[in-house]
Amino acid sequence: MATTSDTSFFNVWLVQQNRVYRGVPYSVVCDWIQDGRLTSKDCVKTAQDANWIFIQDHELLKPYLAQPESTPRAEDEADALEPIEMDVTLKKHVEHEEEDPDMIPLIDISMVLLVFFMMTAQDLLTASPIDSPKASAANIAASKQALKINLRRDPLNPNTVQYYWGDNVKAGQELKLEDILSSVDDAVLNTPPYTVSVIVRAEGKLPYSVVQNLVAKLKDKKVKVQAHVKQQSEGGSPEGGTP
Numbered sequence: 555m556a557t558t559s560d561t562s563f564f565n566v567w568l569v570q571q572n573r574v575y576r577g578v579p580y581s582v583v584c585d586w587i588q589d590g591r592l593t594s595k596d597c598v599k600t601a602q603d604a605n606w607i608f609i610q611d612h613e614l615l616k617p618y619l620a621q622p623e624s625t626p627r628a629e630d631e632a633d634a635l636e637p638i639e640m641d642v643t644l645k646k647h648v649e650h651e652e653e654d655p656d657m658i659p660l661i662d663i664s665m666v667l668l669v670f671f672m673m674t675a676q677d678l679l680t681a682s683p684i685d686s687p688k689a690s691a692a693n694i695a696a697s698k699q700a701l702k703i704n705l706r707r708d709p710l711n712p713n714t715v716q717y718y719w720g721d722n723v724k725a726g727q728e729l730k731l732e733d734i735l736s737s738v739d740d741a742v743l744n745t746p747p748y749t750v751s752v753i754v755r756a757e758g759k760l761p762y763s764v765v766q767n768l769v770a771k772l773k774d775k776k777v778k779v780q781a782h783v784k785q786q787s788e789g790g791s792p793e794g795g796t797p
Contacts, residue, residue: 562579562580563577563578563579563580563600563601564577564578564579564580564583564598564599564600565577565578565598565599565600565601566578566583566586566592566596566597566598567596567597567598567599567606568592568596569595569596569597570593570595570596580614583598583615584615584618587609587615587618587619588618590620592609593609594608594609594610594616594619595608595609595610596608596609597609598612598615699750699751700750700751700752700753701720701737701738701741701750701751701752701753702719702720702721702752702753702755703717703718703719703734703752703753703754703755703768704717704718704719704723704755704756705717705718705754705755705756705757705760705764705765705768706718706723706756706757706760707757707759707760715731715760715764716728717729717730717731717733717734719733719734719737731768731771734768735771735772735775738750738752738772738775738777739775742775742777750777750778751777751778752772752777752778754768754769754772
């Protein structure tokens with residue numbers, strides 16, 4: 555019977571790959587068998603052996619082969635046939651609303667706002683009053699000496715603008731823009747210190763660019779102007795609201 559000392563080195567033949575390794579130590583051959591690199595159908599032989607020997611037939615190497623599973627016992631078969639009891643608890647999903655919501659974030663925000671208002675309230679109470687700009691034409695409408703210029707569209711020709719002087723807005727009393735500006739010049743010359751106030755009242759259906767054009771020409775004459783855009787009736791008298 556061969557011993558380990560007699561077979562310290564093997565020639566290994568991998569039958570499936572048809573590859574031979576020579577002088578492989580006994581311990582390495584055992585590791586290869588356990589790692590699965592060598593199967594039971596691979597062959598080995600020592601220098602003293604004349605023929606190749608299957609690993610499954612070698613007395614020193616076959617113990618390292620994987621042992622086949624033993625036949626099942628009767629007890630194992632009986633255990634396999636027993637019904638399986640599963641202890642599974644199904645959790646019913648129930649939507650649960652919080653009965654007591656967390657009020658701490660709301661309280662924190664309220665405290666921040668309270669401190670902010672306390673710090674700014676004193677500044678609002680003790681601050682100096684704001685100087686609002688003076689209205690340049692605030693008293694023109696109440697002045698009885700203010701000149702009045704009325705604008706409306708020609709009922710027969712909507713593209714034509716009719717100009718009226720004063721409160722007399724009647725058919726046949728319309729003037730041209732040049733005549734209106736000339737009347738303003740006369741009023742300025744006859745009213746020391748040569749400044750007059752003019753109220754421009756326009757029909758609401760007129761394009762506002764017409765009013766702007768007239769106001770610009772009046773301001774060139776150093777005239778205080780207040781423009782009113784009012785809804786005028788077809789009869790000519792102004793009606794309705796304020797600009």
